Amino acid sequence: QQQVKQSPQSLIVQKGGISIINCAYENTAFDYFPWYQQFPGKGPALLIAIRPDVSEKKEGRFTISFNKSAKQFSLHIMDSQPGDSATYFCAASTGSARQLTFGSGTQLTVLP
Amino acid sequence: EAGVVQSPRYKIIEKKQPVAFWCNPISGHNTLYWYRQNLGQGPELLIRYENEEAVDDSQLPKDRFSAERLKGVDSTLKIQPAELGDSAVYLCASSLGAGGHTDTQYFGPGTRLTVL
Numbered sequence: 001q002q003q004v005k006q007s008p009q010s011l012i013v014q015k016g017g018i019s020i021i022n023c024a025y026e027n028t029a030f031d032y033f034p035w036y037q038q039f040p041g042k043g044p045a046l047l048i049a050i051r052p053d054v055s056e057k058k059e060g061r062f063t064i065s066f067n068k069s070a071k072q073f074s075l076h077i078m079d080s081q082p083g084d085s086a087t088y089f090c091a092a093s094t095g096s097a098r099q100l101t102f103g104s105g106t107q108l109t110v111l112p
Numbered sequence: 113e114a115g116v117v118q119s120p121r122y123k124i125i126e127k128k129q130p131v132a133f134w135c136n137p138i139s140g141h142n143t144l145y146w147y148r149q150n151l152g153q154g155p156e157l158l159i160r161y162e163n164e165e166a167v168d169d170s171q172l173p174k175d176r177f178s179a180e181r182l183k184g185v186d187s188t189l190k191i192q193p194a195e196l197g198d199s200a201v202y203l204c205a206s207s208l209g210a211g212g213h214t215d216t217q218y219f220g221p222g223t224r225l226t227v228l
Contacts, residue, residue: 006154043116043203043219044155089154099168100217102154 003027004092006103014111019077021106023090026071030092034100035064035075038087047088048075080110114138116220118204124226130192133223135204137185142209144181145217146189149201155219161187162209191225199227 006023013019023033034049050057050064050073057064063076077084090103117136125131137144142163147155158177160168163184172179176195181187191198201222207215 004154009152041221043205043221045219046216091154099160100155100157102156105152105154 003101004090004103006090006106008106009104010107010109012109012111013080015080015082017080017110019075019080019084019108019110021075021088021090021108022072023074023092023103024070024072025092027092027094027101028071029094030101032093033064033066033073034091034093035062036089036091036102038089038105044089077108080108082110082112084108085110116204116206116218118202118220118223120223121221122224122226124228125194127196127227128193130190131194131225132191133189133202133204133225135187135189135220137187137204137206138218140208141206141218142184143207143215144187145205145207146179146187147203147205147219149203149222151200155203158189194225194227196227199225201225 004025035047036044037047038044048059048062050066052068055066061078066073087105087107089105091100093100119134144161146158148158149155157171159172159179161181164181177191179189201224203219203222205217205219207217
């Protein structure tokens with residue numbers, strides 16, 4: 001049973017644009033929501049993470065928006081760059097950061 | 113600091129053959145994870161080790177998959193016999209094991225398995 005639904009499956013944006021990736025979850029026990037970035041041939045790497053006690057977290061050009069009542073969270077990439085082209089995975093876990101459930105991924109392409 | 117090391121990076125085998133993957137976690141990391149990533153999907157946890165103990169192997173197909181983590185450091189994941197549906201990338205990750213939301217998982221590059 002897929003517990004974290006991610007959309008869109010693929011996304012193409014122009015350089016300098018805003019990339020938005022959305023995730024929705026079902027398990028209300030989830031209390032940690034990280035985003036991972038994966039380049040071809042590499043393993044996923046933690047990009048940014050949020051806990052449900054805040055509605056937004058920003059790190060540089062990357063922002064997570066969290067809506068607890070709607071059970072949704074999203075990743076916003078401002079001023080998208082070609083180097084941001086990668087696959088992005090949302091994830092969620094309970095209790096600790098160990099039992100991660102991943103979304104299906106979004107392949108982002110930023111055109112120069 | 114060296115990251116998580118996995119070998120081999122690629123493996124092509126015939127169905128019904130055995131295969132093994134090796135993982136060396138980041139030094140000092142007590143928790144080790146094996147994930148399977150199917151094409152176009154997110155990673156799915158197979159097994160998690162806390163030091164030498166397998167504490168979560170509920171998603172490991174035990175009829176054909178086995179894993180071990182001797183001395184609480186390196187780990188090996190084995191499939192015997194392999195089936196066509198086992199074709200995937202097998203990722204190893206490690207974390208400090210301190211628990212809580214600061215226990216970031218660091219992933220290796222994975223082993224891409226193709227079963228013919």
